[in-house]
Amino acid sequence: MSEVIKNKQTVQEINDSKIELFKAQLRGEIVQVADPEYNNARKVYNGMINKHPGMIVYCVDVADVMACVNFGRENNLLVAIRGGGHNGGGLGICDDGLVIDLSGLKFVRVDMATNTVRVGGGNLWGEVDHATHPFGLAVPAGIISSTGVGGLTLGGGVGHLSRKYGLTIDNLLEADMVLADGSFVTVNNHQNEDLYWAIRGGGGNFGVITSFKFQAHPVKTVIGGPTLWPIEKTEEIMSWYHDFILNAPDDLNGFIATMVIPGPPFPEVLHNKMFCGIVWCYTGDSSDFDALFQEVRDKNPVFEHVGEMPYPAIQTLFDGLFPPNLQWYWRADFFNDFSEEVRAAHLKYGSSIPTPLSQMHLYPISGAASRVGKEETPWAYRDAKYAGVIVGVSPDPEDAPKITQWCKDYWEALHPYSSGGAYSNFMMEEGQERVQASYKHNYDRLSEIKKTYDPNNLFRVNQNIKPKT
Structure with missing residues (x-):
């Protein structure tokens, strides 16, 4: 059996009668190339991505998703799944094929008896926080509230609560999903256990998630915000921070960064200067x-x-600085320590950040996130010890070459000292070798599960795990 069935036709090559029949199966809206809203509909968060799908379907229920999956498979189309559209590499969209947009699948239901939360496959994290906060609860997520629940969760989910309550996947109890054959399943630790294992970090390789069930935790108010030091103190602060954060109680999280202060709301005296910063979040008493x-x-x-x-x-602290459609280029690695090099x-x-929004972050993987087994x-x-990411960011498309080059140069200087792979949510399209390096010893098991549920690799617009041959 071949690993991949090549997309034999584009949407434009499908005859009109087939498309009309497909439309009749849907409650959601279809946007095609000739439609006036097409150019706006094909945008994703990263303005550097400029892909032209043949069709975008805004699903409003599970039946729409099932119809889309069947239509894509039966017509050998390239299929992309778009939740929040935040993926750095633009992997929620594709050229010439079918985009299954989940933004119409939104709901958040809090169960106070179990402190669990059910969330639609198209929700954004800000919508989840809005719903859970009045109950004094939170689900561990990222650091930008406009991020999609689906993409962040399926890749892992690193953020302010990682040291206290683990990654987002460590709090995923159940999911409903549509498989490549169009069937619908529920996965948890006693139903379809192999799929349940695979989706907790294996990305969108195994199906389309239409809803999630998370364990929430008592988080109402936190103590947080940034501390900044002149960029010249980077080496000293990083050396101190490494020892401090590894020995800090789980209640304290802080990610370290190199950054420029772009402007308000920071004081004018800091504007356009470079800093080594740490953004803290404390959940304790x-x-x-x-x-x-005091040590800080x-x-x-x-x-x-x-x-x-x-x-x-x-969770919304940085939303205003990073609206949709900026130019983004990402590179990432894991690190165990901060050597002299x-x-x-x-x-x-x-010290040579090219634009005010470009920066580097290192997120700690200590505390609760480190106490889950590497095969669980x-x-x-x-x-x-850290998930690192370097991002070149600018509102100006003319800056794309320089932010990309700075990002690559920064990454190449650090990569020899890394652990070898990267957090998949921080990766661009970087090739199969990088994907395998990022899953290490778990790749073969993922590949076997992929063979069982998606043997023809229908779901391949992602950090792709190829079906075992």
């Missing part, structure tokens, strides 16, 4: 915070804006 945080203050940050806030506020590279490239989920790097 507020009366214990000052004593815990002893490092004399030039700016501190850390205070008590509702959890949704820290690593710290020197961060100082060098953090496909997320193979539980023993890594």
Whole structure:
């Protein structure tokens, strides 16, 4: 059996009568190339992505998703699944094929008896936070509220609550999904257990998730915000931070960054200057915070804006800086330590950031996230200490070459000191070798499951796991 059935035709090659028959099966809207809303409909979060699908279907229920999957498979179309559209590599869209858009599958239902939350496959994390916050609950997610629930979850889910409550996948209890053959299944730890294992980090390779069930946790108010040091102090701060965060209680999370302060709401004296920064989030007893945080203050940050806030506020802290349609280029790796060479590279490239929104982040994988076995989920790097990402960002398309080059140069300087693979949600389209490196010892098991449920690789517009041959 071949790994992949090549897309034998584009949407434009399908005769009109077939398309009309397909439309009759749907409640949702179809957008095609000639439609006036087409150019807006094909946009994704990353403005650097410029793909032209043959058809975009806005699904409103599971039946629409099943019809789309069947139509794509029966017509040998390239199929992409779009949730929030945030994927850096634009893997929620494709050229010439069918885009299954899930933005109409939205609901959030909180069960106070079990502290669980059911979420639609098209929801954004800000919508989940809005629904759970009045109940004093939160689900571990990322750091930008406009991120889609589906994409972030299926790749792993690293964010402010990772040290306290683990990755998003560690809190995924169940999912409903449409498989490549058009059938519908529920997966959890006692139904379709192999699929349940695979979707907790294996990406969108195994089907279209139409709903999720998460374990939520008691999080109402946090203490959080940034501390900044001059970029010249990067090596000193990184060395100190490594020891501090590894030994900090799980209640304290902080990701370290090299960045430029682009403007408001920061004070004018900081604008357009480069810094080594840490963005903190503390979920513990507020009366214990000052004593815990004194060691940070002893490092004399030039700016501190850390205070008590509702959890949704820290989740939206950066939303205003990163609206849709900016130019983005991403590179990523996992790291175990900050050697002298690593710290020197961060100082060098953090001192030459090309645009005010470009930056580097390192997210800690210690605490609860590190206490899950490296084979319990496909997320193979539980023993890594950090998930690193470098992003070149600009509103100006003319900046695309320079932000891309800076990002690549920064990554190439650090990669020899990395753990070998990357967090899949931080990757562009980088080839099969990088995908395999990012799943390590779990790739073969994922490939076997892929062979069982998607032997012809219908779902391949993703960080693709090829079916076992």
